[in-house]
Amino acid sequence: MSELPFEFTRPVSIIRPMSSPVYHARRAHLDDLPALKALWETMRFPTADLEKHLTDFQVVHDANQQVAGAVGFQMAQQHGRIHSEAFGDFGITDQARPLLWTRIQALSTNHGIYRLWTQEHVPFWIQNGFQPATPNILEKLPEVWDRTQPDWLTLQLKDEQAIASLDKEFAMFVESEKGRSAEVLSQAQTLKTVLLVFTGLIILALVVGAIYVFVTHVPRGSSPR
Numbered sequence: 001m002s003e004l005p006f007e008f009t010r011p012v013s014i015i016r017p018m019s020s021p022v023y024h025a026r027r028a029h030l031d032d033l034p035a036l037k038a039l040w041e042t043m044r045f046p047t048a049d050l051e052k053h054l055t056d057f058q059v060v061h062d063a064n065q066q067v068a069g070a071v072g073f074q075m076a077q078q079h080g081r082i083h084s085e086a087f088g089d090f091g092i093t094d095q096a097r098p099l100l101w102t103r104i105q106a107l108s109t110n111h112g113i114y115r116l117w118t119q120e121h122v123p124f125w126i127q128n129g130f131q132p133a134t135p136n137i138l139e140k141l142p143e144v145w146d147r148t149q150p151d152w153l154t155l156q157l158k159d160e161q162a163i164a165s166l167d168k169e170f171a172m173f174v175e176s177e178k179g180r181s182a183e184v185l186s187q188a189q190t191l192k193t194v195l196l197v198f199t200g201l202i203i204l205a206l207v208v209g210a211i212y213v214f215v216t217h218v219p220r221g222s223s224p225r
Helices: 030-043 047-051 090-110 123-127 160-217
Strands: 024-027 057-061 067-076 079-087 115-118 153-156
Touching: 024 090, 030 047, 030 057, 030 067, 030 079, 057 090, 067 090, 079 090, 090 123
Parallel strands: 079 115
Antiparallel strands: 024 057, 057 067, 067 079, 115 153
């Protein structure tokens, strides 16, 4: 009787891919300063200057609160500037930049920002609508940010001229309403004066009438003989 052939097989190890870290974005706080200074020094940014504006920065961190990247967002005169982007590992930028961009959009909405500016020339910002600023547009850049610097990109969030026109019309409406209110108040004051005078005349008439009735109905004493 022949034996059935068989072969030994080695156990196969299943290699599972490691999951990518999950990142979150938030505003920078004081505890982030050492990590941020390390990033700025790596990028050769002016660390001492940026340290003074710590709360301008939005950071990306992992589950352990370790800062992996950051970008500055400064606001002035309804304008916002994106600056000083830095990452410990630029391999995470595809995950990190959308998170930071969402934060910047939320801040812009909350603070009524009209227009955004940046000198960060990476494809991500161009893909999200930033365009080179023309000379006419560059005149809108707040003076606190150096207009003489080259390569400004900009993105309009709101129609500045339309908003300025609405503000002007609203101011005119408020002034008109103030004038109308003053006129109504003046008319009311005049009416109040007329009513007071009319009431006073009525009271005076009643008093005179009462005196007249009293005088005419009081019996007179007999005349002396």
